[in-house]
Amino acid sequence: xxxxxxxxxxxxxxxxxxxxxxxxxxxxxxxxxxxxxxxxxxxxxxxxxxxxxxxxxxxxxxxxxxxxxxxxxxxxxxxxxxxxxxxxxxxxxxxxxxxxxxxxxxxxxxxxxxxxxxxxxxxxxxxxxxxxxxxxxxxxxxxxxxxxxxxxxxxxxxxxxxxxxxxxxxxxxxxxxxxxxxxxxxxxxxxxxxxxxxxxxxxxxxxxxxxxxxxxxxxxxxxxxxxxxxxxxxxxxxxxxxxxxxxxxxxxxxxxxxxxxxxxxxxxxxxxxxxxxxxxxxx
Amino acid sequence: xxxxxxxxxxxxxxxxxxxxxxxxxxxxxxxxxxxxxxxxxxxxxxxxxxxxxxxxxxxxxxxxxxxxxxxxxxxxxxxxxxxxxxxxxxxxxxxxxxxxxxxxxxxxxxxxxxxxxxxxxxxxxxxxxxxxxxxxxxxxxxxxxxxxxxxxxxxxxxxxxxxxxxxxxxxxxxxxxxxxxxxxxx
Numbered sequence: 001x002x003x004x005x006x007x008x009x010x011x012x013x014x015x016x017x018x019x020x021x022x023x024x025x026x027x028x029x030x031x032x033x034x035x036x037x038x039x040x041x042x043x044x045x046x047x048x049x050x051x052x053x054x055x056x057x058x059x060x061x062x063x064x065x066x067x068x069x070x071x072x073x074x075x076x077x078x079x080x081x082x083x084x085x086x087x088x089x090x091x092x093x094x095x096x097x098x099x100x101x102x103x104x105x106x107x108x109x110x111x112x113x114x115x116x117x118x119x120x121x122x123x124x125x126x127x128x129x130x131x132x133x134x135x136x137x138x139x140x141x142x143x144x145x146x147x148x149x150x151x152x153x154x155x156x157x158x159x160x161x162x163x164x165x166x167x168x169x170x171x172x173x174x175x176x177x178x179x180x181x182x183x184x185x186x187x188x189x190x191x192x193x194x195x196x197x198x199x200x201x202x203x204x205x206x207x208x209x210x211x212x213x214x215x216x217x218x219x220x221x222x223x224x225x226x227x228x229x230x231x232x233x234x235x236x237x238x239x240x241x242x243x244x245x246x247x248x249x250x251x252x253x254x255x256x257x258x259x260x261x262x263x264x265x266x267x268x269x270x271x272x273x274x275x276x277x278x279x280x281x282x283x
Numbered sequence: 284x285x286x287x288x289x290x291x292x293x294x295x296x297x298x299x300x301x302x303x304x305x306x307x308x309x310x311x312x313x314x315x316x317x318x319x320x321x322x323x324x325x326x327x328x329x330x331x332x333x334x335x336x337x338x339x340x341x342x343x344x345x346x347x348x349x350x351x352x353x354x355x356x357x358x359x360x361x362x363x364x365x366x367x368x369x370x371x372x373x374x375x376x377x378x379x380x381x382x383x384x385x386x387x388x389x390x391x392x393x394x395x396x397x398x399x400x401x402x403x404x405x406x407x408x409x410x411x412x413x414x415x416x417x418x419x420x421x422x423x424x425x426x427x428x429x430x431x432x433x434x435x436x437x438x439x440x441x442x443x444x445x446x447x448x449x450x451x452x453x454x455x456x457x458x459x460x461x462x463x464x465x466x467x468x469x
Contacts, residue, residue, distance in 0.1 A: 063414035184388035238465030245461020
């Protein structure tokens with residue numbers, strides 16, 4: 001068994017949280033630049049210009065890209081030959097998250113669902129993080145992280161379609177969700193689509209789809225083709241950057257497809273704003 | 284054609300009448316921040332005929348919950364939050380003198396009607412440009428509801444703060460018009 005110390009996880013997570021808040025990853029940056037080149041609307045082009053300038057200011061002056069520094073979402077792959085010493089994995093990730101959000105001057109955005117009271121005193125600064133853990137082979141821990149803003153989560157939707165609705169039904173549902181969302185999720189967006197599995201499997205797949213490098217196609221050529229088709233359809237909506245009208249609404253569509261029950265066709269759409277703040281580390 | 288305006292707050296009826304959906308405005312002067320919780324309190328004060336923490340006449344409210352400032356900075360990152368959450372409160376504030384709102388995302392019919400009836404505008408700022416917009420805020424001071432943290436009411440002094448007119452006082456909506464222009468029908 002390879003041993004990994006609790007404190008090392010805390011430190012690595014903290015550094016990742018601070019870095020991600022101010023550094024737009026290369027893949028998102030590249031997609032924004034491409035959109036800026038292709039955009040036909042002068043108003044939307046100006047918005048994209050501001051976003052590129054914003055990323056530059058954030059990086060050089062270490063200011064958060066967006067005031068919504070998100071809820072911390074993690075997908076963690078733990079090698080089964082790893083032993084964590086000195087504490088629990090979830091506690092280490094939460095502790096690193098809290099330290100990162102405090103030391104990076106990021107916003108504490110978790111609150112009680114009904115009273116809306118901020119939970120920074122009761123539970124911890126921007127805690128709890130949302131943590132998905134999977135056990136895999138090997139002796140390493142891989143931690144994938146996203147700072148997920150509220151605006152794009154608010155327009156995300158899941159539905160279980162009838163099997164007869166099929167491929168076309170999925171396209172219609174995704175189009176409806178993005179059309180209805182309009183300017184609200186801060187376009188240009190990345191769209192994660194989870195198809196199949198059970199209700200929750202579809203939802204988690206749609207979230208995990210957003211952790212892929214922007215524009216990286218699904219390894220299954222049929223699914224990759226479906227991604228292209230969806231991207232083309234969604235950009236016909238004309239929503240444009242910040243909803244002011246334009247040709248570049250969606251930067252990428254990522255689809256994750258799972259086998260499903262003979263009676264069901266679950267589909268989930270999770271939206272990522274243009275500030276696609278994600279990062280990963282391997283320990 | 285979209286026009287560019289340079290305006291200083293407070294805004295007059297005439298300022299508002301000159302603005303059309305799609306126009307770009309560089310705002311300077313004092314603006315106030317408020318999100319859901321602060322809006323609820325302001326509307327409660329109006330209903331109880333109590334004094335507000337700031338002068339609503341001609342005022343501009345910015346829907347924002349900034350990040351904490353670093354030492355030496357007036358404010359952290361400060362881009363707009365999604366505006367529909369303020370839809371149930373905005374018409375009351377507009378009726379009592381509010382002239383401008385800055386946010387992002389769609390407003391409901393009641394807000395658009397109030398903008399027409401009482402001459403007010405809804406501006407869009409670029410969501411997710413928090414670092415850039417935060418830099419244009421030169422001073423920030425909490426003036427009410429400090430206990431609300433990021434949702435407290437702050438008085439901000441801004442210089443050439445870039446916004447776009449989404450809903451003007453004539454019932455136009457840039458989100459609808461802009462999209463129509465670029466939508467590809469099958």
